[in-house]
Amino acid sequence: MRSRSLARPLLCAGLAVGIAAASAVPAAIAETPTGAAPTVQGQQAQNYLVLYRSGGKAAGASLSAIQASGGSVVADYSAIGVAVVSSSASNFPAKLRAADASVDAASATASFGVALKDDAADGPADQTVPASLAPGDDPLSGLQWDMTQIHAPEARAISGGSPSVVVGDIDTGLDWSHPDLAPNVDFAKSASCIGGVPNQDPAAWMDDYGHGTHTAGTIAAAKNGLGIVGVAPNVKLAGIKAGDASGFFFPEAVVCAFMWAADHGIAVTNNSYFGDPWLFNCKNDPQQRAIWEAERRAIRYAQSKGTLVVAAANNQADDLAHPTQDATSPDTTAPVVRDITNACAVVPAEVPGVVTVSAVGNLGLKSFFSSYGIGVVDVTAPGGDSVLQRTAAAPNGRVLSTWPASIGCSRAVYDSGAKYCYLQGTSMATPHVAGLAALLASTGANSGQIASRIANTADPIACPADVSIYSFFPALDGGTPQACTGGRAYNSFYGHGQINALRAIGG
Structure with a gap:
């Protein structure tokens, strides 16, 4: 997730924070990516959002499947059928879906963040x-x-x-x-x-x-x-x-x-x-x-x-x-x-x-x-x-x-x-x-x-x-x-x- 604010190549802006330089006319909004690469076998673990079809199944009920697929539960939001799972295993989402038919989707989150830019990077002094x-x-x-x-x-x-x-x-x-x-x-x-x-x-x-x-x-x-x-x-x-x-x-x-x-x-x-x-x-x-x-x-x-x-x-x-x-x-x-x-x-x-x-x-x-x-x-x-x-x-x-x-x-x-x-x-x-x-x-x-x-x-x-x-x-x-x-x-x-x-x- 990110806060989408104004950011400009020549100015500055923010997250829901704003744009910067007062005198110039902004040209485009830019955001800074995390630079995170997809996890592969042997690299550090990353988080996944696991979505259960029922909308209310606990990750605990799927623990064996998660573990067999190379993951561990970080947080279990059973009230909405969502779990946060950490894994460094190759192709973890596909493995989990194959191991547990109640899993609707598993999506990596590590590369899904965008840096905010604030509106305070240039301009008059304090x-x-x-x-x-x-x-x-x-x-x-x-x-x-x-x-x-x-x-x-x-x-x-x-x-x-x-x-x-x-x-x-x-x-x-x-x-x-x-x-x-x-x-x-x-x-x-x-x-x-x-x-x-x-x-x-x-x-x-x-x-x-x-x-x-x-x-x-x-x-x-x-x-x-x-x-x-x-x-x-x-x-x-x-x-x-x-x-x-x-x-x-x-x-x-x-x-x-x-x-x-x-x-x-x-x-x-x-x-x-x-x-x-x-x-x-x-x-x-x-x-x-x-x-x-x-x-x-x-x-x-x-x-x-x-x-x-x-x-x-x-x-x-x-x-x-x-x-x-x-x-x-x-x-x-x-x-x-x-x-x-x-x-x-x-x-x-x-x-x-x-x-x-x-x-x-x-x-x-x-x-x-x-x-x-x-x-x-x-x-x-x-x-x-x-x-x-x-x-x-x-x-x-x-x-x-x-x-x-x-x-x-x-x-x-x-x-x-x-x-x-x-x-x-x-x-x-x-x-x-x-x-x-x-x-x-x-x-x-x-x-x-x-x-x-x-x-x-x-x-x-x-x-x-x-x-x-x-x-x-x-x-x-x-x-x-x-x-x-x-x-x-x-x-x-x-x-x-x-x-x-x-x-x-x-x-």
Whole structure:
């Protein structure tokens, strides 16, 4: 898995993290492959996702077949009929399927990660912004144009959410020592899922990449007289680490993350990553289908436990409702252009029941990079736009949020020693929606009611009268010009519209 953010050959960008250089016009999105080669006999073991046909068989029942095929069980998610198995055996999937007829598929995961690129690699030097220059709820609130745009300050005046509600940020972990996050971190419900097995050691789920700390701050940075304020500053945050220090998201970590969230009473998950090695995961391909189905089962299991899943639409400027070509996959080798259909989908954005979010900038237009699609996008939220939507309120076009002190950020802001960073991407949009969902969960609403309320109280936005403003950035898969379809009440760019936190909580 990976977080699909903006990345440019001459600029820089991110995971659901954003693009970089302010003055240049980005040309293409690039991701760094893991470089992992398929395992063969004699090489080190790698993990496989094993999918059982029954959808509920325990790997323990298949232990003899796994062992006979040269594997060992790493994690057994019997509730969804998925196991994580390690093996260095040659042709392990074929051997296992031959030994156990209940195995539907076994897919290697080691080469299925893609490094994230952040939006902080170039640009102006770090700066300290005195509190006197940024009045508001907290010292840097005056820099949070994104919160103003969705009426978060007015909503917070009514309710900041309940500490009994926990949002699981499935990401690169979070910096639990950051003073703007520390008051709200739920250590008991946080874990690392790297490798497919939960590890609750706080050192294991500490953010060593930065992206998870950024999304966490947008959701629930505390209102404590320091830095910024999140959408829901009173709710708790669970860091569920699925992305490692190199920015790789592997399928077994994502499955583990949803299972953890489901079994630990997490009301909402924020998700800013997409399935690899194929941007579009095709269900009619045996290997890709195994990944799609395992992750779909894990998401469905979380949903069945009452968890609302919120996900980013991605930054390819693709029309996800009408995919025709995938020009960026596979990520582990040189991309091969392939024709695709609606049998191919982006995970988790296109999994049924997921609330999928596109991005807008400070002018309320779809961000130039944001993907879109009728029947895919539910709502939109501020994700930034450094090319088309720089304004007095958003001079660099990006979104400010919390950042680990030990990790570099070329667009950093400090308050009392705490570090904050400007980024852009659909991943910056998604946590606004997750935070709003947490405010609604604090009222006792269930996941279905929350999703409906968010959509029904959004501010509708009509398709732009002139979409030629996006002509410099056609879809990165197929080169199709961006086009908006649908009416003001619902369309492919904005779904039901931009979220309105005040309206949503009844203000």
